Amino acid sequence: MMQLRDKGMAEKILEKIRKINIPLKIMHVCGTHQDTIVKYGIDEMLKEYGIEVIEGPGCPVCVTTPSEILKAVTLAKNGHTIATFGDMVRVPAAGESLQKAKAEGGDVRIVYGIEDAVKMAKHGEVIFIGVGFETTAPSTAITLLRRPENFMVLSCHRYVPPAMDALLGMGEIKLDGIICPGHVSTIIGLKPYRPLSEKYGIPQVVAGFEPLDVLMAVYMIARQVKEGRHEVENEYIRVVKEEGNRKAMEAIEKVFEPAPIKWRGFPVIPDSKMRIREEFAEYDAERVYEDIIGGIENIPEPPGCKCGEVLRGLMHPSECPLFGKTCIPSSPVGPCMVSYEGACNIEYKYRKDVM
């Protein structure tokens, strides 16, 4: 893949973008894209041409609400074993976190994937906090289809296209194009994006994660704008197929159904939650432990945290008054500083020395 970091090619693409000469505001919705963009300084490069590239609601841990975090914490405090990804453990909510629950004697385990959690369940009940978009949800779905013993999921899984629809529909931010997330698209294919391009007249390009992939996607969007087109194009053809990954989609459909859910920084977004279907109710921690966590809702954001604005693309991390001051990765105020897919964390990681 090293060829996709070729300098000469990057210059060629940049020159093409410069020639088109249209100022653009482009959003992507993927932490891995943001990492590539900041690591290689692509956003700075493009600024010179009047092109702004920003991360929207592309970090699954970040869009998970304080209420969902507190549900997990409450289960841990009630003696249940919780297994989840490392960054979820550190997200604060209402003065609590899974890390804190662990320090106070709760059984909270960090896993790299759901399979580790299933292995742990051989020795007693484990509740896996399932976070992630269409990329991660198939692994949860496949696991529940195998009907593992002693195992439950608290599903925080979400569908991406409804959030893009919500963001465009809110009309707070005027976007000229969207870079669609490469690995979500690996699963869902190109079709789910088309209604959005129709409805909002917006160009979309599915892109891979190498620097040249991102530059190429920006070029393809610029060209669409110049030619007055608003289509869904695919730059990541070496991985993303028109129809996506059928097996993975089938697994998602068998296990989950769309339901409304709030996203951090957003109101309730219809059909954006992957709720575990009735047939799998015995694996659904929300159903099984409704008595313990059913009433937890509307938990407020951490005071002063601007993650909501960052996730809606209205604010750059560096514009948050807490950024790099009281909020740093080792003592994060909000999830965008915790998660390595969060815009604040990525900004701090690569630019703290130039701040």
Place this chain on the structure above:
Amino acid sequence: MCLAIPGRVERIEGDKAVVDYGGIRREVDISLVDVKEGEYVIVHAGFAIQVLDEREAKETLKIFEELMENA
């Protein structure tokens, strides 16, 4: 986060495969894809989510050139 780098499938046993990332080996669940030994996969949270199209990957730069020439 997504591991954007493809790994090479070394050995398959049922739903599991050993995937090689330039010397670092990982066990990966391959039940979501149809893959053969020697092919490259994209892996996310312990699951292969797609098989890399090697021909397209090798020609990516050429495809970029073509796309820009038609502009």
